[in-house]
Amino acid sequence: MFRYMKILNKNFSGPTSVRYLSSFEKFKRWYRDLWYPKGPAPPFKHVSQLGDPTLRLKSSEVVLDELSSERIKNILLVLRGVMKHYKAIGISAPQIGIPLRIIMIEIPDSLVEKFGPETCKTREIVPTPFKVFINPVMQVKDFKKTLFPEACESLKGISAIVPRYRAVHVKGYEYDGSPTEWDATGWAARIVQHEMDHLDGQIYTDIMESKSLQVDLWKKINVHQGKILIKYNK
Numbered sequence: 001m002f003r004y005m006k007i008l009n010k011n012f013s014g015p016t017s018v019r020y021l022s023s024f025e026k027f028k029r030w031y032r033d034l035w036y037p038k039g040p041a042p043p044f045k046h047v048s049q050l051g052d053p054t055l056r057l058k059s060s061e062v063v064l065d066e067l068s069s070e071r072i073k074n075i076l077l078v079l080r081g082v083m084k085h086y087k088a089i090g091i092s093a094p095q096i097g098i099p100l101r102i103i104m105i106e107i108p109d110s111l112v113e114k115f116g117p118e119t120c121k122t123r124e125i126v127p128t129p130f131k132v133f134i135n136p137v138m139q140v141k142d143f144k145k146t147l148f149p150e151a152c153e154s155l156k157g158i159s160a161i162v163p164r165y166r167a168v169h170v171k172g173y174e175y176d177g178s179p180t181e182w183d184a185t186g187w188a189a190r191i192v193q194h195e196m197d198h199l200d201g202q203i204y205t206d207i208m209e210s211k212s213l214q215v216d217l218w219k220k221i222n223v224h225q226g227k228i229l230i231k232y233n234k
């Protein structure tokens with residue numbers, strides 16, 4: 001296959017290349033589909049990665065009357081499952097291929113232990129029980145911006161410093177359609193803003209301090225001479 005591709009490439013300069021190009025395009029599609037067959041339909045049981053068009057869409061509101069439908073119940077169940085599986089502290093429906101306005105947040109005790117008391121104090125990280133917001137609406141409560149590193153499961157392996165408002169108010173609906181609201185400060189407010197951005201097709205790299213972008217394993221990559229395996233599912 002590889003040899004065939006090389007031969008076709010040679011023909012691209014001449015006037016006959018258009019004919020070759022079209023058959024080459026067909027070949028490429030066939031070759032790609034061979035190795036990358038269509039996978040399961042969303043909701044995915046993995047987190048999709050940047051490049052997936054859904055991550056750049058403006059998500060639609062959930063029709064509240066449909067909250068009890070099997071389709072929406074399944075989306076909510078899968079989203080929560082993926083969040084747990086990835087040990088994510090925040091997740092949004094577009095990240096499992098569903099362009100609907102749903103976000104989930106949870107800061108477990110283990111994260112606080114992982115970061116340690118000093119970092120938690122600086123970044124205002126406090127344990128936060130699980131929360132779901134369907135059709136969330138956010139209002140900024142404290143316009144002071146904080147600068148801290150942020151990562152995203154949809155951009156595996158990288159992080160950057162991102163400015164975020166210090167405090168926000170968010171309101172939306174719970175699983176059963178009852179209204180819910182919350183004042184989030186510090187790290188929790190950062191997560192809310194990050195997930196709200198996902199619902200509008202925004203990614204943290206759109207607003208990051210660009211020179212702070214890093215591959216998190218860069219040291220390990222040097223130590224192991226590049227022989228590092230990155231999995232896109234845990």
Ligand SMILES: [Zn+2]
Pocket residue numbers: 151152153154194198
């Ligand atoms: Zn994210």
